[in-house]
Amino acid sequence: MQTLLTSVQMRKADEFTIANKPIASIDLMEKAARAFVQSFLKDEFDAKKNIAVFCGKGNNGGDGLAIAHLLLNNGCENVKVYIVNFSEKQSPDFTINLQRIDESKCKKVIVDKPADLKSIKTDIVIDAILGSGLNKPLTGDYADLVNFINKLNKKIYSVDVPTGFPPEGELAAEYNGIKAYKTISFQRPKINFFFPESVLATEKYEVVDIGLDENFIQKQVSDFYLLQESDVNLIFKERKSFTHKGTYGHALIIAGNTNTMGAALLTSMACLHAGAGLTTACIPASGLTALNTVLPEVMALLRNEHTRIENTEKYQSIAIGPGLGISAENEKLLEQLIFAKQPLVIDADGLNILSERRDLLKKLPENSILTPHMKEFDRLFGEHSNWWLRVQTARDKARSMKVVIVLKNQFTFICSPTGQVFINDTGNPAMAQGGMGDVLTGVIVAFLAQKYTALNAAILACNLHGRAGDRLARESVVVSASEVAKQIPLVMRRLANSKTA
The missing domain is CATH 3.40.1190.20 (Ribokinase)
Structure with missing residues (x-):
C-alpha cells in the first residue's frame, strides 16, 4: 500500500532524494516537468492550441517555467508564460528556469496585479501559481487572479495541486481556489483528493512518478494509506x-x-x-x-x-x-x-x-x-x-x-x-x-x-x-x-x- 504524506513530509522526501540520490534540485524539477508534460500531451496533442502558463515565483512556478520550455521543445507552437509578480521573493530554481525562458522564444508577460489582465486569448491554462504549502483560503491579489482565471472558462491543468487547495486538513466551506479540469500530482496523490469537497478544486487527478526515494516515503509515519x-x-x-x-x-x-x-x-x-x-x-x-x-x-x-x-x-x-x-x-x-x-x-x-x-x-x-x-x-x-x-x-x-x-x-x-x-x-x-x-x-x-x-x-x-x-x-x-x-x-x-x- 502507498503511504500518503502531508505536504511537509513530501518536502522532506524532496530533500532526502536530492541529498541521497544524489540529484540537484533543478534536475529534480526538470524530471517533474517532464513527467507533467508527458501526461499533459496525452490529453492535449494539438500543437496549435494556445496555452497560458501562470507561474508564481516559488518552486511551483519553477515547475511551470520548466513545463513551458518543454512544451515548446515538444512542438507546441503557442505557449505564453504569465509571471505572477505578487512577491519580491523567488526561489533559486525559479530564477534558473526564468533565465532559460528568457533565452528561449517563449512569450512572457509580467503580471504585477490582476487588473493588468484585461483579456487573454488561450485554449488551455496551466496553473503553477502556488504549490502545496498553502493551508488557508486565498486573499487579495491571489484571490482576484484565480477568480479571473476561473472566469475564462477554459480547461485548466494544475501542477501538483490546484492553487488555493490545501493538500491535507480541513477544507473551507467556501472554496475560492483554482477549479481545475485535471491535476497532475507528483509522486503521490494529495490526501484531500479523496474527500468529496475536492471536486470543487479538480474534476480528476493523475499521479506521475518524478523519481523521489520510495523507500524513504514508505517508511514515513502516516495515518493514511492508499490500497494497491x-x-x-x-x-x-x-x-x-x-x-x-x-x-x-x-x-x-x-x-x-x-x-x-x-x-x-x-x-x-x-x-x-x-x-x-x-x-x-x-x-x-x-x-x-x-x-x-x-x-x-x-x-x-x-x-x-x-x-x-x-x-x-x-x-x-x-x-x-x-x-x-x-x-x-x-x-x-x-x-x-x-x-x-x-x-x-x-x-x-x-x-x-x-x-x-x-x-x-x-x-x-x-x-x-x-x-x-x-x-x-x-x-x-x-x-x-x-x-x-x-x-x-x-x-x-x-x-x-x-x-x-x-x-x-x-x-x-x-x-x-x-x-x-x-x-x-x-x-x-x-x-x-x-x-x-x-x-x-x-x-x-x-x-x-x-x-x-x-x-x-x-x-x-x-x-x-x-x-x-x-x-x-x-x-x-x-x-x-x-x-x-x-x-x-x-x-x-x-x-x-x-x-x-
Missing part, C-alpha cells in the same frame, strides 16, 4: 482442493422487513456470490417466497417479534441491519447479539438503532465492523462540517472502540482499531444506486465467514465490490446492485488467476 492491487492479492486466499462448505463458514444475515425484502435479498445474494459456505437469512415470514424463488441456495430463519438468535456461536459471521426497520423488537434483537459478545457487521437500520442506544454502541464486541454512509455516521457520532473532521472522528472511534469503521463514499475510508486509515479507490459514479451498501455488507460478512480478520474482510470486500462495479461501468453508465453482486465471483476468479500467474 498488490495488497489485495496478499490478503486474498485461494480455494484449495478437498475443501467443502464447512471450510468457508456459515454466515447469518438479519435483514429485510415487509416492505424492504430487497435489502435482505441483495445482502444474501452478495454473501452467496462472495463464497460463504452456508448463508442463512433471518427474515420475516412474508419474505420467504421471495427468498426461495430468487435465492434457493440461501436458508431461511423466520423472524417475528419474539425472535432470539440461539447458539450464535454456530455462525462464523453475523450481519444485521439492511432493510431491517426500527422497532422495539429489532432493538432487543440487536441488544441480544451485542451481549453475546460475537463480532458483528452492522449496517443501515442496525446503525440507526445504535444511534438511539448509545449505551449499546459502547458495548460493541471488539472487531465488529460498522458500515455507515455519511448521514448514518453523523447520526452515530455527531454532525460534522467537513469530511476531514468526519474521517478523523471515524479514526478515533475505531481506535477507542476497537472496531473497524467502513465510512462509505466514492472513495471508502476503512478505519482500523490501530488508528490507520486505508483508502479504497475502486468504484465509480455508475454505482450510485440503492442497494450498493447492502451488497457490500453481504460481501464483508461472507469473507468474515471464511475466517478473514475483520480488517482484511473489510479491505477485501470494499476493493472487490468497487472493482466489480468498475468492470460493469466499462459497458454501462448505470450499474445496479444485483449486477455487482453477481460480478463478485468473476472478480475473485481474476484475482485468483493473478496470484498463480
Whole structure:
C-alpha cells in the first residue's frame, strides 16, 4: 500500500532524494516537468492550441517555467508564460528556469496585479501559481487572479495541486481556489483528493512518478494509506482442493422487513456470490417466497417479534441491519447479539438503532465492523462540517472502540482499531444506486465467514465490490446492485488467476 504524506513530509522526501540520490534540485524539477508534460500531451496533442502558463515565483512556478520550455521543445507552437509578480521573493530554481525562458522564444508577460489582465486569448491554462504549502483560503491579489482565471472558462491543468487547495486538513466551506479540469500530482496523490469537497478544486487527478526515494516515503509515519492491487492479492486466499462448505463458514444475515425484502435479498445474494459456505437469512415470514424463488441456495430463519438468535456461536459471521426497520423488537434483537459478545457487521437500520442506544454502541464486541454512509455516521457520532473532521472522528472511534469503521463514499475510508486509515479507490459514479451498501455488507460478512480478520474482510470486500462495479461501468453508465453482486465471483476468479500467474 502507498503511504500518503502531508505536504511537509513530501518536502522532506524532496530533500532526502536530492541529498541521497544524489540529484540537484533543478534536475529534480526538470524530471517533474517532464513527467507533467508527458501526461499533459496525452490529453492535449494539438500543437496549435494556445496555452497560458501562470507561474508564481516559488518552486511551483519553477515547475511551470520548466513545463513551458518543454512544451515548446515538444512542438507546441503557442505557449505564453504569465509571471505572477505578487512577491519580491523567488526561489533559486525559479530564477534558473526564468533565465532559460528568457533565452528561449517563449512569450512572457509580467503580471504585477490582476487588473493588468484585461483579456487573454488561450485554449488551455496551466496553473503553477502556488504549490502545496498553502493551508488557508486565498486573499487579495491571489484571490482576484484565480477568480479571473476561473472566469475564462477554459480547461485548466494544475501542477501538483490546484492553487488555493490545501493538500491535507480541513477544507473551507467556501472554496475560492483554482477549479481545475485535471491535476497532475507528483509522486503521490494529495490526501484531500479523496474527500468529496475536492471536486470543487479538480474534476480528476493523475499521479506521475518524478523519481523521489520510495523507500524513504514508505517508511514515513502516516495515518493514511492508499490500497494497491498488490495488497489485495496478499490478503486474498485461494480455494484449495478437498475443501467443502464447512471450510468457508456459515454466515447469518438479519435483514429485510415487509416492505424492504430487497435489502435482505441483495445482502444474501452478495454473501452467496462472495463464497460463504452456508448463508442463512433471518427474515420475516412474508419474505420467504421471495427468498426461495430468487435465492434457493440461501436458508431461511423466520423472524417475528419474539425472535432470539440461539447458539450464535454456530455462525462464523453475523450481519444485521439492511432493510431491517426500527422497532422495539429489532432493538432487543440487536441488544441480544451485542451481549453475546460475537463480532458483528452492522449496517443501515442496525446503525440507526445504535444511534438511539448509545449505551449499546459502547458495548460493541471488539472487531465488529460498522458500515455507515455519511448521514448514518453523523447520526452515530455527531454532525460534522467537513469530511476531514468526519474521517478523523471515524479514526478515533475505531481506535477507542476497537472496531473497524467502513465510512462509505466514492472513495471508502476503512478505519482500523490501530488508528490507520486505508483508502479504497475502486468504484465509480455508475454505482450510485440503492442497494450498493447492502451488497457490500453481504460481501464483508461472507469473507468474515471464511475466517478473514475483520480488517482484511473489510479491505477485501470494499476493493472487490468497487472493482466489480468498475468492470460493469466499462459497458454501462448505470450499474445496479444485483449486477455487482453477481460480478463478485468473476472478480475473485481474476484475482485468483493473478496470484498463480
